[in-house]
Amino acid sequence: PYYTDFAKVDAYNLKVYGDKTSRAGDRDSLFNNDWFVARDADGALATVIKCTSREMPDGAEIEGAALRLLGTPKLSMCSHDFTIARYNARINVSYLRVFMQDWKKIEQRIRDLFDQYHINDAR
Numbered sequence: 001p002y003y004t005d006f007a008k009v010d011a012y013n014l015k016v017y018g019d020k021t022s023r024a025g026d027r028d029s030l031f032n033n034d035w036f037v038a039r040d041a042d043g044a045l046a047t048v049i050k051c052t053s054r055e056m057p058d059g060a061e062i063e064g065a066a067l068r069l070l071g072t073p074k075l076s077m078c079s080h081d082f083t084i085a086r087y088n089a090r091i092n093v094s095y096l097r098v099f100m101q102d103w104k105k106i107e108q109r110i111r112d113l114f115d116q117y118h119i120n121d122a123r
Helices: 006-017 097-117
Strands: 034-039 045-051 060-063 066-069 077-084 089-096
Touching (some): 089 097
Antiparallel strands (some): 034 045, 060 066, 077 089
16 A cells, blocks of 8 residues: 655645645545455566545445445545456456455456456457
């Protein structure tokens, strides 16, 4: 994971601008997404997941097999990118941050669907 260190951002803004308010210090800014990366067996970048900052409320929770919305104004989201080289495909899937714990299952299911439904042999 890669997280924004908001204490350092706030300290910098205070020192340089005299306050903590700037787009860079906004916890809800796209500049401050949390990043998660995974590499393949050869060490090449295989998966990139960018999520709303962990400092923002998720806005939902999982209770057993059910999703419960918590009534917050925004829901924390993730954007998940990976490639399937044999199909020359780049995949992007978005989901609520509370489902990020299942990113491997989500990615594997999509890979399985490609394998199951391809029309021509993969090269």
